[in-house]
Amino acid sequence: xxxxxxxxxxxxxxxxxxxxxxxxxxxxxxxxxxxxxxxxxxxxxxxxxxxxxxxxxxxxxxxxxxxxxxxxxxxxxxxxxxxxxxxxxxxxxxxxxxxxxxxxxxxxxxxxxxxxx
Amino acid sequence: xxxxxxxxxxxxxxxxxxxxxxxxxxxxxxxxxxxxxxxxxxxxxxxxxxxxxxxxxxxxxxxxxxxxxxxxxxxxxxxxxxxxxxxxxxxxxxxxxxxxxxxxxxxxxxx
Numbered sequence: 001x002x003x004x005x006x007x008x009x010x011x012x013x014x015x016x017x018x019x020x021x022x023x024x025x026x027x028x029x030x031x032x033x034x035x036x037x038x039x040x041x042x043x044x045x046x047x048x049x050x051x052x053x054x055x056x057x058x059x060x061x062x063x064x065x066x067x068x069x070x071x072x073x074x075x076x077x078x079x080x081x082x083x084x085x086x087x088x089x090x091x092x093x094x095x096x097x098x099x100x101x102x103x104x105x106x107x108x109x110x111x112x113x114x115x116x117x
Numbered sequence: 118x119x120x121x122x123x124x125x126x127x128x129x130x131x132x133x134x135x136x137x138x139x140x141x142x143x144x145x146x147x148x149x150x151x152x153x154x155x156x157x158x159x160x161x162x163x164x165x166x167x168x169x170x171x172x173x174x175x176x177x178x179x180x181x182x183x184x185x186x187x188x189x190x191x192x193x194x195x196x197x198x199x200x201x202x203x204x205x206x207x208x209x210x211x212x213x214x215x216x217x218x219x220x221x222x223x224x225x226x227x228x
């Protein structure tokens with residue numbers, strides 16, 4: 001069974017540019033999460049999808065970040081325009097559904113390292 | 118707001134030793150607590166998940182315990198091996214989905 005995959009693995013962009021990160025969850029997982037770790041800090045929750053619906057986006061830093069999950073499959077996280085403080089590692093995770101059950105483990109992807117110069 | 122702390126930040130032990138990693142959390146109303154392992158440049162690998170109603174979980178040489186009343190969890194690694202060298206992360210959730218992570222413990226097991 002394929003795990004959570006993320007693309008690209010690395011991205012280097014200039015301040016003001018746009019970047020789109022992609023996450024493919026484990027097949028059949030209704031729940032999809034985005035997290036971020038900036039240097040020296042702990043991993044922080046960004047948002048949670050159940051299928052194609054955003055359940056909680058309270059962790060999104062600001063309106064320069066837009067997450068989508070079309071058709072309840074893969075998800076994209078767009079940063080527009082990127083700022084220096086957006087640099088970090090962006091992780092995607094998925095877990096089974098269909099409800100917000102506490103039982104299901106979250107499985108993480110390898111992350112996308114974003115560097116904004 | 119849930120705060121998760123992991124002590125120590127780094128640990129070096131000789132191969133074969135048993136060791137304990139500590140995790141504390143401020144809000145005891147958690148749904149579950151998950152332990153992860155992260156190798157350099159890699160993603161997070163789930164090791165153990167402890168439900169709020171459970172006291173411990175075991176997988177091979179790993180044993181994780183949970184004491185909600187004191188806000189603590191420990192990860193016990195028996196007979197450590199060099200391949201256990203990695204960063205170990207603890208994460209608790211009060212919402213059932215948003216994980217609150219500690220900064221991790223960097224473990225080095227020397228041959």
